[in-house]
């Protein structure tokens with residue numbers, strides 16, 4: 001844990017799959033924008049992960065990488081608050097992936113539910129590769145590299161966070177147990193001074209005997225404040241609260257991204273594979289045209305037929321974009337045939353165009369200045385590498401590779 005407060009660190013990644021849409025915005029990106037003010041955030045483009053399934057045709061990856069980075073920036077992810085980088089530009093991830101592979105039981109990887117699911121789902125591809133089996137391990141390396149305590153992901157990724165936790169535990173168990181750990185930890189306690197030592201011991205006991213999580217938190221906070229113990233001692237004492245060895249790689253927690261309620265143009269969830277999306281940077285005319293041609297309540301054939309909002313995908317969009325008054329206007333107007341479907345769609349078009357205004361504004365700056373985007377990423381990659389090198393130094397020496 002050295003000087004890293006892992007509870008304050010957030011890391012997340014996205015595979016470069018092309019331009020993002022409003023579903024990504026209402027789900028993931030708004031969440032990132034919020035998190036960047038509260039935590040030390042690392043957000044990265046998982047281009048190696050894209051290669052695990054697209055190794056036979058990587059031609060799309062490059063343009064997708066830049067489109068996605070511009071989408072992040074346009075959505076309001078701020079390079080001044082968060083570190084933005086590209087996975088393959090931080091080759092340290094590959095080394096950690098390799099080192100962790102030494103202690104990763106094959107069965108753990110084979111049992112990750114996404115493994116068989118994806119092979120089933122992408123049956124047209126040959127995914128019987130070493131790289132694809134290692135997908136969750138690479139993700140574990142991404143996370144553990146930054147000792148991130150919190151990882152925002154969708155529900156489909158929770159099993160990957162779980163295997164990451166198990167790997168961290170296994171790693172700490174195998175390599176965190178130096179000879180004489182207990183004696184060293186006891187020595188470190190004394191160095192904190194009488195009062196703190198007593199407090200630490202009491203908290204440790206309360207946690208170990210009663211499972212008191214508050215005591216665990218308090219003990220961690222106490223260690224964080226200590227000025228006169230070495231980094232190594234601090235790590236020992238972190239681990240010692242819980243009884244084990246040194247905690248070299250802290251276990252992360254999934255921060256479940258609230259499921260995007262963003263409906264697509266057809267009433268199903270907005271998703272590229274359903275072909276029902278509105279792009280994050282869609283131009284206003286296309287937005288208007290996409291909404292105008294949306295299917296409505298199929299029973300409402302003529303303008304004079306009353307309709308039922310509950311059977312209409314346009315209503316789902318009103319639930320996201322309209323206030324109570326407009327919603328009331330839709331309900332009554334639709335059921336009484338008082339309004340036409342085009343009238344009904346107008347406030348949605350307006351709301352989306354309005355929402356996208358600041359997005360377009362920010363995007364324009366980056367679209368017209370690719371060098372600016374590159375330099376943001378260059379800087380992010382450097383920052384990420386600095387953090388990554390710190391972890392790797394510790395991992396190497398814990399694994400007996402400290403000679404150089």
Ligand code: TRP
Pocket residue numbers: 011012013014015046049138139142143151152153157
């Ligand atoms: N597997 C993730 C996805 O498909 C992307 C990803 C790669 C990731 N590495 C990560 C997410 C690390 C969070 C943390 O969405």
Ligand code: SF4
Pocket residue numbers: 296297300307308309312313314315330333334335339340341342344345
């Ligand atoms: Fe749908 Fe609105 Fe038309 Fe009713 S009036 S069918 S809610 S688009």
